[in-house]
Amino acid sequence: MLLQKIMCKFKLCAVITVLLQLHCVAVYAQTSSLSIRLFNQSDELITGGTITLSADSRRYPATEKTPGTYQIDSIRAGVYTLEAAAFRYQSKTASIKIDEGANTVLLHLSVGYNTLENVVVTGYSSNSKIRASNLSMHIVGETELRKNMGGSLVQTLSKIPGIEMMGIGAAQAKPTIRGLGFDRMLVIDKGIKHEAQQWGADHGLEIDQFSVNEVEIIKGPASFLYGAGAIGGVLKINPALKPQKNSFGGSLQLIGKTSNMLGGLAGNLYTRNDKWFFTTGFSYQDYADYKVPADSIFVYDYAVKLHNRNLRNTAGVQSGLNASAGFVGEKWQNTLYVSNVFSRSGLFANAHGLEPKKVNHLLYDKSSRDIMEPSDQVNHFKVINYTAIATRQHAISLAVGYQNNFRQEFSKYVAHGYMPATYPSNNGIPQNLEREYSKQVFSFQLNDEFKAFTHNLTMGASGEIQLNKVDGWSFLTPAFKQYTAGIFVYDKITINSKLSLHLAARTDFSYININAYRDWFYSRLPNGTQEQLERASALKRNFSSLTGSAGITYNLRQWWFKVNVGKSFRVPIAKELAANGVNYHYFSFEKGNPNLDAEESWQLDASASFKNENWYLEISPFINYFPNYIYLNPTARHDYFYGAGNQIFQYSQSKVFRAGGEMEANYRISRSLSTGISGEYLYAQQLSGDKAGYGLPSCPPHSATFSFTFEPQQMKHFSAPYISADAQFVAPQNRIVPPEKQSAGYMLMNLQAGSQFHVGKQTFDLNMQIRNLFNTSYLMHTSFYRLIGLPEEGVNFILSFKTNFNISKSKKHND
Amino acid sequence: MTKKSIFPSLVVLLSATVLLSSCKKESADTEYPVIDVDYPGSFPKNCVDVSRGGSFTSTIRVHDNVELGSMSVEIHENFDHHTHSTDVESCPEVPAKIPVNPFSAIVEFPLPAGQSSYTSVKDINIPAGVDTGRYHFIIRLTDQAGWQTIKGIEINIK
DSSP states (O other): OHHHHHHHHHTTOOOBOGGGOEEEEEEOOSSOEEEEEEEOTTSOBOOSOEEEEEETTEEEEOEEEETTEEEEOSOOSEEEEEEEEOTTBOOEEEEEEEOSSEEEEEEEOOBOOOGGGGSSTTOOTTSHHHHHOSSEEEEEOHHHHHHTOOSSHHHHHTTSTTEEEEEETTTEEEEEETTBOGGGSEEEETTEEOOSOTTOTTOOOOOOGGGOOEEEEEESOOHHHHOTTTTSEEEEEEOOOOOOTTEEEEEEEEEEETTTTEEEEEEEEEEEOSSEEEEEEEEEEEEOOOBOSOSEEEETTEEEEOGGGBOTTOOEEEEEEEEEEEEEOSSEEEEEEEEEEEEEEEOOTTEETTEEBOOOHHHHTSOSSOOOSSEEEEEEEEEEEEEEEEOSSEEEEEEEEEEEEEEEEEOOOOOOTTSOSSOOTTSSSOTTEEEEEEEEEEEEEEEEEEEETTEEEEEEEEEEEEEEEEESSSOSSOOEEEEEEEEEEEEEEESSSSEEEEEEEEEEEEEEEEOOEEOSSOEEOTTSOEEOOEEEOOEEEEEEEEEEEEEEEEEOSSEEEEEEEEEEEEOOOHHHHHOEEEEGGGTEEEEOOTTOOOEEEEEEEEEEEEEOSSEEEEEEEEEEEEEEEEEEEEEEEEESSTTTTEEEEEEEEEEEEEEEEEEEEEEEOSSSEEEEEEEEEEEEEEOSSTTTTOOOTTOOOOEEEEEEEEOOOOOSSEEEEEEEEEEEEEOOBOOOOTTOOOBOOEEEEEEEEEEEEEETTEEEEEEEEEESTTOOOOOOTTSGGGGGTOOOOOOEEEEEEEEEEEEESOOTTTO | OOHHHHHHHHHHHHHHHHHHHTTOOOOSOOOOOEEEOOSTTOBSOTTEEEOTTEEEEEEEEEEOSSOEEEEEEEEEEOTTOOBOOSSSSOOOOOOOOOOSSOOOEEEEEOOOTTOSEEEEEEEEEEOTTSOOEEEEEEEEEEETTOOEEEEEEEEEEO
């Protein structure tokens, strides 16, 4: 504080309270105005903040003239109350004396969320970033991620209404937004599209959840900003804030779970001098077969006995490594991120897909921690360089990335159809390598945000090169190359302090070059001869698309409203265009369609939100129409040549109508007690084609969650203690399409408790959870194992412990 | 409406939505077709013996709530017991062995159009020189809506 006082006096600034931690400069001039530059503790400008000056019930909102600089003109000299709020930061209120002429204030906000916003995982909705977006949005911070940490990042996020997980056992899952998953939603990591093998039902997300600091979820058609694939929405993983100046610190985290006897360790270190910083982190998790509330499982009528109620061969390991190095300058910043995520996991041994398997139980049950076949192994390596340049008018960012995704699926060779009964020793493909996918991706995203009068314009361009190879004795999708490029312009027009208009247009171009693929074995042709069948023909296709979005946001003090209509699209994937192979695990012969068009989607979104000291309410309905949804249609026919007697599943396009929405209500009963309810509803119907009248596959059932949270007042050694309970009611899913099964409804109960405590100067975080408190046996409709009727995890105790240490070389901002 | 009454109302509204939406009448066919191998005349039955160098008559009765689609049968060796039948019962254990000249067949079983119930009969030849031992007889049946039912039967070629 001494430093601040000296600075203030020295520069003859206005008198500002100690509370604000302000650095201030005032320059005398003829008219009275206030210019505020808003910084975080790392001296980065905060954009999108809300600053208001008030005196005698009159309010003067500041407008953001240039990124991070806020201006209030035409005010009289005098004493005012200044309120500053920005997303991710603790709001501040203080009195300020405005002198005659131009006043300039440098204002620092520290990171954190306000208490009420901590009540539920989704409750950050009062912040200006969410209010400013034309789409429904949720932001989940580090604390909430840790409090609710599940088996995977997606499981943690699935508490948010509208976000569902498609689980693959206990430790892997892929996300869906309002029932759209796979290639119909995007994951953006540090500004770059995360590219894995997202089309596969048994493929996880491949993001290390310990390295995730904050997740931003956009529900709605976001193609106008992110290009192909952002039909359902976007899951955006934001990088951690840069370390404070002249600091050195780190953290260590331990996690344990009982359901799959998981043990995990994660840690990170960071350091920064004035302008340069370096961070590094690691994580390691090892887990055993997970427990289900059943002694035996029925694969068809075949009863599979489980050893100790463990789901045979579902153990695994996961590890993550990451580092970043960067420079924070006045005008520009640059960060280089390098990360690697590895996972190896087993798949349930008694059924591969729909096929019942007999395995040596003695061998498989010897250890619940070993990983035998079938299993998969994935490594995802990523390098991203992110540059941000801030000039007086422009905020320019450039992200350039390289990704290498390498996936192998191991399974004992099993002859199907015309495959030879014994595996040929000279085949060149390892006998246990069922499938292998290798993907290399080069991508960039360039954005330029600037203000012109009442317009806040963002212009951008993106591009991606994908090189895909396949290997293994089983064939599902061919090798291909893909090039995509897009440009967009997004204009946010401020009509008045309450009303904003959002307009966006984008055009994309995509080229796909698919390699031909021939079987390594001979099939018997109808004329008696033998041939290595061509499973995919060489194919080159171009796709172009014009998308756009138009919306309004209307912001009042306690209420805010959004309406948006948007068009999104996605390009058909190689498998949809060219596959001609048998997926023996599902007894399906999947026939691609080389004539598929780019899939288009029109969506109308609306939302109404209310927030005061005790209430937070939000309702966000949507309707959605696809003129040409790409659908893998199971036909009534079998194919005896290419399909080796299997049911033909034909890729086709049909008109689809979807509607639904989410609602949330949170109420603070007293200072320490709050309650909440949230729910989601989704309806889908195919309007044309073979399956007119049916819904869509993997459609999440309706659900509602009730929660109670008790947050006692601060105690001596404890801060922010909490106990919460929630009950989730899930409706049955009876609207199914082949080859699905109807799923019964269920109720789950979860408990959470935890606190931060202090020993000396050290702080520790302890978080506990009990998931599925009553050990309920239930089938999750969207789970990978649903088709063979494997129940989800039984009761699960989760304990996590985290300690942070921080050595600030200079305590400029804090004392 | 006062603020205090909003919350309970929302609870009721939401619960009602969840409960009622599950009662909606379904028009689309969501029933799987049925392969009936339990009736007395059906053949082959689980764990049955058939002879090589001859043929056997396969009789499979199938039905559907609306209309049958098509039916296919695959026969392949299961000498190492890699797969299990879809039946409750396991056949008596025999030692695993390596295939030399295993029998395999993919056979179309005719189903006339427009039927909701049918008994499909087809003769299957087993050449003389094939390996004896445990085989899988897998029946795949679809209906017009695209639902597929799978039935796996173990047979023993002698």
